[in-house]
Amino acid sequence: MARNQSSLLLISLLLLLSSSSVSLATPVTAIAGFTNARHSKQACTDEAPAIAMFAGVNSKLYGNGDICWIKFSITCIGGVAGQSSPCRTSDPVDVTVTDSCSPESDNKPCPTFVLSEKAFALIANPQAGFATISYDR
DSSP, X not given: OHHHHHHHHHHHHHHHHHHHHHHHOOOEEEEEEEEOOTTSOBTTBSSOOSSSSEEEEEHHHXXXXXXXXXXXXXXXXXXXXXXXXXXXXXXXXXXXXXXXXOHHHHTSOOOSEEEEHHHHHHHBOGGGOOEEEEEEO
């Protein structure tokens, strides 16, 4: 009987620790926009991406290109700069990095992620233009 209680106590403690470690994880938040430039050359390839769920990232995240072809899970969590939430769902979408966003080319700052129009439309209303997201690999 004492052995069963010890086992039960150990299992309960392990479950408590595993659930608390998950809840202590802080999601990475960022801003995402979108592009409909599906047929243009991308930084990670000389061709347009063959996938519909792609993303460009800002130069800080892009670095020297080691992030090319890495998949991220993106979740819409709210609006940007006081706008109402454009989120359509709290379900994440998976995107693959195929490009970088260069502020020099557009003369405006890049959001952390520039999602394909299809990926953005799955999580947020495109009319908003931008959304606050959380992301992880």
